Amino acid sequence: MSESVFKYCPMCATALIEKDISHMRRPACPACNFIQFLSPKLVVVVVIQYMGKLLLGKRNIEPGRGLWNFCGGYVDLGETVQEAAIREVKEEANLDVQLENLIGIYSSGGGSHVIIAYQASILDNRIHHLTPQHEEVSELAFFAWEELPEFAFSVDEEIVRDWKKLNG
Numbered sequence: 001m002s003e004s005v006f007k008y009c010p011m012c013a014t015a016l017i018e019k020d021i022s023h024m025r026r027p028a029c030p031a032c033n034f035i036q037f038l039s040p041k042l043v044v045v046v047v048i049q050y051m052g053k054l055l056l057g058k059r060n061i062e063p064g065r066g067l068w069n070f071c072g073g074y075v076d077l078g079e080t081v082q083e084a085a086i087r088e089v090k091e092e093a094n095l096d097v098q099l100e101n102l103i104g105i106y107s108s109g110g111g112s113h114v115i116i117a118y119q120a121s122i123l124d125n126r127i128h129h130l131t132p133q134h135e136e137v138s139e140l141a142f143f144a145w146e147e148l149p150e151f152a153f154s155v156d157e158e159i160v161r162d163w164k165k166l167n168g
Helices: 081-093 154-166
Strands: 017-021 024-028 041-050 053-059 071-074 097-106 113-122 137-143
Touching: 041 081, 041 097, 041 154, 053 081, 071 081, 081 097, 081 113, 081 137, 097 154, 113 154
Parallel strands: 041 113
Antiparallel strands: 017 024, 041 053, 041 071, 053 137, 097 113
């Protein structure tokens, strides 16, 4: 799960129990009836094509350390998904982008993430500013779609498939 499950009720400090509520097992308080509803995390992913190749970052963190994926990350409270997508590309690759198309929305049953994928273009073609943010990304590179490396997440393959459909 992506959220912390409380052990004690945040309202009255009673130990929580699991109860069947709305067709799911949920942490609930037997004293005050508080229910903890767990929510998936919202993630944005940005596919950037430049001169016929796709920008990928080599992950420097788990999960998937050493494998490749698109720029992206969590949407912060108070920002739109579009703002988060633009921010994540700036943080991870030091690029300013313009979002163009929604590629798709992805989730899996039992998964803890909902992923929104956008296609974007680099503003002013300022590719010389491409710099990985080494805390999360150790390397950035452009790949032809026929030569894509192993992805960190299976959803990246779905995103490439849908991106290909959009771009003929």
